Amino acid sequence: MSQESDKALADLHQLFPIRARLLTTHLKEANGRLKKFEEWRERQIVNFIEMLALNAADLERAYVENRTSTLAYTARNLLELSIWVDYCNLSNTHAKAFWDDVARDLFGLSKAIQAIAVQETGAEIAVLTKAQDRMTKFANAKFGIKNLADDFKRVAKAAEELGREKSFVARNKAFSKFAHPTAWAVNSVLSGDADKDIREMFLLDGVELAMNSIIRTRKFILEHFPAPPNIPIS
Numbered sequence: 001m002s003q004e005s006d007k008a009l010a011d012l013h014q015l016f017p018i019r020a021r022l023l024t025t026h027l028k029e030a031n032g033r034l035k036k037f038e039e040w041r042e043r044q045i046v047n048f049i050e051m052l053a054l055n056a057a058d059l060e061r062a063y064v065e066n067r068t069s070t071l072a073y074t075a076r077n078l079l080e081l082s083i084w085v086d087y088c089n090l091s092n093t094h095a096k097a098f099w100d101d102v103a104r105d106l107f108g109l110s111k112a113i114q115a116i117a118v119q120e121t122g123a124e125i126a127v128l129t130k131a132q133d134r135m136t137k138f139a140n141a142k143f144g145i146k147n148l149a150d151d152f153k154r155v156a157k158a159a160e161e162l163g164r165e166k167s168f169v170a171r172n173k174a175f176s177k178f179a180h181p182t183a184w185a186v187n188s189v190l191s192g193d194a195d196k197d198i199r200e201m202f203l204l205d206g207v208e209l210a211m212n213s214i215i216r217t218r219k220f221i222l223e224h225f226p227a228p229p230n231i232p233i234s
Helices: 003-015 018-034 039-064 068-090 092-121 126-143 155-162 165-179 183-187 196-224
Strands: none
Touching: 003 018, 003 039, 003 196, 018 039, 018 196, 039 068, 039 092, 039 196, 068 092, 068 155, 068 165, 068 196, 092 126, 155 165, 165 183, 165 196
16 A cells, blocks of 8 residues: 555544444434434435445455455445535435435336346236336325436436536546446456556545545534534534
């Protein structure tokens, strides 16, 4: 490891996982008393923190194990998470729109499974067809989505609305060259030494994305629920 990567990992450890999870505890306890966030919004923020913590751990492990593709994939996850954290923090409306996309994602998954069944057997799965009908009715009743379709918000569109489109596109393209089995990734799979600088670049980018996201999440939470001085999350 280089001094730069050592410092990046040391910085990462300052926030993950302990302080990140202390932040979750603070949010739950404070919101339990003050009820500033609806249950879905609290859960969304908690899930963001947990996803950031898990990916931060995966990022370090992939770097230590010299797993270039895994490192790129994890850095790309952190890139997308950073977009959704910023997008949802813009307003409750943005956060709710992303939350409602759960129904659209599930509907899209069921359609994909149905398509596989049709391709392999020539017929739809009757149980799944009925389930899709129930999902449509549930989405209308629960989320007010009248015409459920696989039209969830694309992360690139969210990045554009945030003014982060150019940065997102550039980083996403770089990560994707190794996160997918591209020609370059396949041909360099055994090039451990040659990929050393690329792995360090992905690590540094991933650490920056993870830290910025948890810092912005912490700022958002503390604006609503100031923490006592004895809680080490600030």
